[in-house]
Amino acid sequence: MFFILTISGGVLMPRIAIIGGSGVYDPRLLENLREEMIKTPYGNIKVKIGTYKGEEIAFLARHGEKHSVPPHKINYRANIWGLHELGVERILATSAVGSVNEAMKPGDFVILDQLIDFTKNRTYTFYDGEDAPHERNFVAHVDFTDPYCPELRDSLIRAARELGFSYHPRGTYAAMEGPRFETRAEIRALRILGADVVGMTQSPEAILARELEMCYASVAIVTNYGAGISKTKLTHSEVVELMQQKSEEIKLLLMKAVEHIPRIRRCACKDALKGATG
Numbered sequence: 580m581f582f583i584l585t586i587s588g589g590v591l592m593p594r595i596a597i598i599g600g601s602g603v604y605d606p607r608l609l610e611n612l613r614e615e616m617i618k619t620p621y622g623n624i625k626v627k628i629g630t631y632k633g634e635e636i637a638f639l640a641r642h643g644e645k646h647s648v649p650p651h652k653i654n655y656r657a658n659i660w661g662l663h664e665l666g667v668e669r670i671l672a673t674s675a676v677g678s679v680n681e682a683m684k685p686g687d688f689v690i691l692d693q694l695i696d697f698t699k700n701r702t703y704t705f706y707d708g709e710d711a712p713h714e715r716n717f718v719a720h721v722d723f724t725d726p727y728c729p730e731l732r733d734s735l736i737r738a739a740r741e742l743g744f745s746y747h748p749r750g751t752y753a754a755m756e757g758p759r760f761e762t763r764a765e766i767r768a769l770r771i772l773g774a775d776v777v778g779m780t781q782s783p784e785a786i787l788a789r790e791l792e793m794c795y796a797s798v799a800i801v802t803n804y805g806a807g808i809s810k811t812k813l814t815h816s817e818v819v820e821l822m823q824q825k826s827e828e829i830k831l832l833l834m835k836a837v838e839h840i841p842r843i844r845r846c847a848c849k850d851a852l853k854g855a856t857g
């Protein structure tokens with residue numbers, strides 16, 4: 580396996596980042612760990628950087644190491660801007676989800692390919708025009724037909740197949756504002772609208788990565804059936820508990836996927852701004 584390490588100022592720069600969601604708080608999948616604070620126009624972020632088979636990889640706990648940040652309060656713009664500053668081009672993320680499709684059962688892996696955004700009160704863009712707190716102070720409307728990078732999706736699918744995991748190669752994620760879980764009626768409506776799984780963090784995380792022309796894909800792990808389908812009350816502790824039960828498989832899947840990520844980017848993600856700024 581031949582890696583290209585990005586060197587900037589003599590410091591190795593990670594091309595790949597992993598964003599850990601609920602239940603994925605520590606980068607024990609990596610070696611030679613160091614911690615970096617990165618200043619961004621949206622606030623500072625703390626990133627762990629380590630190596631896996633000689634490849635430098637950044638790790639970010641979406642909710643903080645102690646899950647102290649709820650989904651609607653995550654500083655998504657600082658997170659994604661900070662990873663971009665580091666030189667990251669490819670982001671693999673985990674997402675704990677509820678299932679609204681009975682074919683997707685708790686413990687299943689879903690390699691997301693589509694997203695429907697029902698969030699209400701987030702900050703969705705870097706391109707605030709003249710108000711932008713950085714040099715990208717222009718208007719931009721990026722294409723988001725396919726929200727996830729096909730090359731990263733393929734890497735995750737190949738990894739899940741090689742590891743013999745129970746996985747679904749496609750899935751539509753309904754992003755809800757949270758932090759509450761859904762009503763029975765909302766889950767019924769999401770099924771009619773074609774969602775397969777439901778969560779609270781893919782928007783704006785996936786959108787912001789696309790706006791900075793970074794490749795992004797997420798492996799969703801089904802932790803429960805959605806409200807009204809589940810026979811029991813939905814609890815965050817059930818979500819974290821199942822994610823912890825799956826932590827070894829998640830680690831294997833992410834690391835195997837990293838091995839499959841092509842060195843050269845041939846996807847459209849890297850040209851997302853072409854034609855987007857008028």
Ligand SMILES: O=P(O)(O)O[C@H]1O[C@H](CO)[C@@H](O)[C@H]1O
Pocket residue numbers: 599600601641642649650673674675676757778779780781814815818819
């Ligand atoms: O999407 P991740 O970060 O995995 O977290 C999921 O788990 C929490 C609910 O238990 C919500 O934050 C939901 O988005």
Ligand SMILES: Nc1nc2[nH]cnc2c(=O)[nH]1
Pocket residue numbers: 675676677678755757759760761777778779802803804805806813818
């Ligand atoms: N919105 C939402 N997010 C989840 N994350 C894990 N399970 C769920 C769920 O049922 N609903």
